[in-house]
Amino acid sequence: MVGKTGFFSHSVFPQAGGTRSTRQSVIRRRGTGLASIWRYLLAGLGLAALLVGVLAVVYLTAPQSAQLAGPDVSRTKKTDNGLYMASFVPERGVVRQGELESWLLTLKTKTGASVERAAIAISGGMPQHNHGLPTSPQVTDYLGEGRYRIEGLKFTMSGWWQLRFAISSGAGSDTVLFNVVL
């Protein structure tokens, strides 16, 4: 019969002397001895692997998170002295690297009125590469409702671009800087 203890008495140590409890304690001691070597080994290996894993994760994700923490790329902002609200968006909705593009600059006063007949000078460049814009974008059209078409923009590289607008109208002169990150 194989009862609760029959397995040990018949299969494992059928000839072992002593009481049932002695036999069990021998087994437990032997098992404990083997497991602790394994545990140390495993713990060592595991810790090493964990360290490698953590380092790999840090190493692989660091450049990406650095890129994410870039400059302010909002497309609508107050001008530096607060005279205007300016928004700057690509006319076709998407930025395409390496092609001449037109963008729209929309100017409103603090009270939300459209800014008309503004004189706008455009400059910019890539602060990390010691160079200005590869083209000379210009305002080519006024589309009404404070919207100005700016043609001749070209983003030739990926990275951080800056576009500065010097705006002058009846409401006064002000400047604004937009960051574009490709």
Add this chain to the structure above:
Amino acid sequence: MKRPFCFLALMVAVILGGCGKPDFSDAEKKTIASLALNTLPLLKPDTTNRFADVPAAAALGSTLFFDLGMSRDGTVSCSTCHKIDRQFQDDLPQAVGVGRTNRRTMPLAGVARDPWFFWDGRRDSLWAQALTPLENPLEQAGNRATYAHYIKARFGERYERIFGPLPDFSGVPLNASPLGNEAEKAAWNTMNDAQRDAINRVFANIGKAIAAFERSIEPSQSRFDRFALDLATGAEPKGDAVFTPEEIRGLKLFIGKANCVTCHNGPRFTDSSFHNTGVPPVADLPPDRGRIDAVAQVQADPFNCFGAYRDGDVVACGELRFMVKDAPQLIRAYKTPSLRGAATRPPYMHAGQFSSLDEVVAHYAKAAPSVEGVSEIHPLQLSDRERAALVAFLKTLAE
């Protein structure tokens, strides 16, 4: 007993995962995909040259491209420097036509996609570019009146089938050009406006025919493109599409730490723009200031996009219209060359300054200041192993 084994198995998987198959981040994969040749868009029509996609024009252009008769002394053609079996370049530090020039011959694969031509962008269309060596005294050294007479005598029928009737050249001097020697300039000045216009028009059409031919010269698929395609589709790379660990390291550096991809971007590995990267001048050549001196040249060219010989609408002239005309960044700025095939065509840079890719990589790592103007590049710590990896990767663009 089971839990430690699971833990061990997990850790082994983590370790193996970190150093087995090429492991690229999503951002890296995106960049690699953007460099692959399959992302090269279809060649846009050139509205400034209405013969750009006319097969007969391309055929005549091909004839002219290889014709030694298209030079002053009958010894030089476009193909003398743009050698068909050498990626349309000549392996020399500076091109040699009738004389020795001061610039490296550029290869032609994908040339029709450029917004600017020559190392300094002194021409704004492929057809206007093709005219320039014809009259350069160091290249083909001819003059436009001679070319017009030659075309009429040699290829008159073919020309007229494409471009319409040739004008009457009676009374037009055999040698005349506003850019020629004193006698040729004097002869040009004796001609009336209608004669000058007639000669200029035939001359422009020569350029348009050659440009039509050159539009067919496109980059070909490399090992990198096969690798990139497999990476993008998740297919298992086979044969030469498998990159060695060194090539993978080089690719990661190219698009990462070494910042090469900032300028060498897109499927042609160029931003088609101009940069001062501190490339040193060549001692025995005349002063060379790059893009800054090319601005006036392209503006003065009667064959530029604003000129009378452009076909189509002026709307095509955006590059010339919005060109940067005067900025310090143009000093000693030269066009970013494509890196496709570069590994098998030393020497490098606009006057063949460097004889190997090792020297090129060393130059960009050191980032010495420019002799004039400001270099855009910053010094970079690259180990010998990393430099070798970059070169190994560049070779995959030429295999």
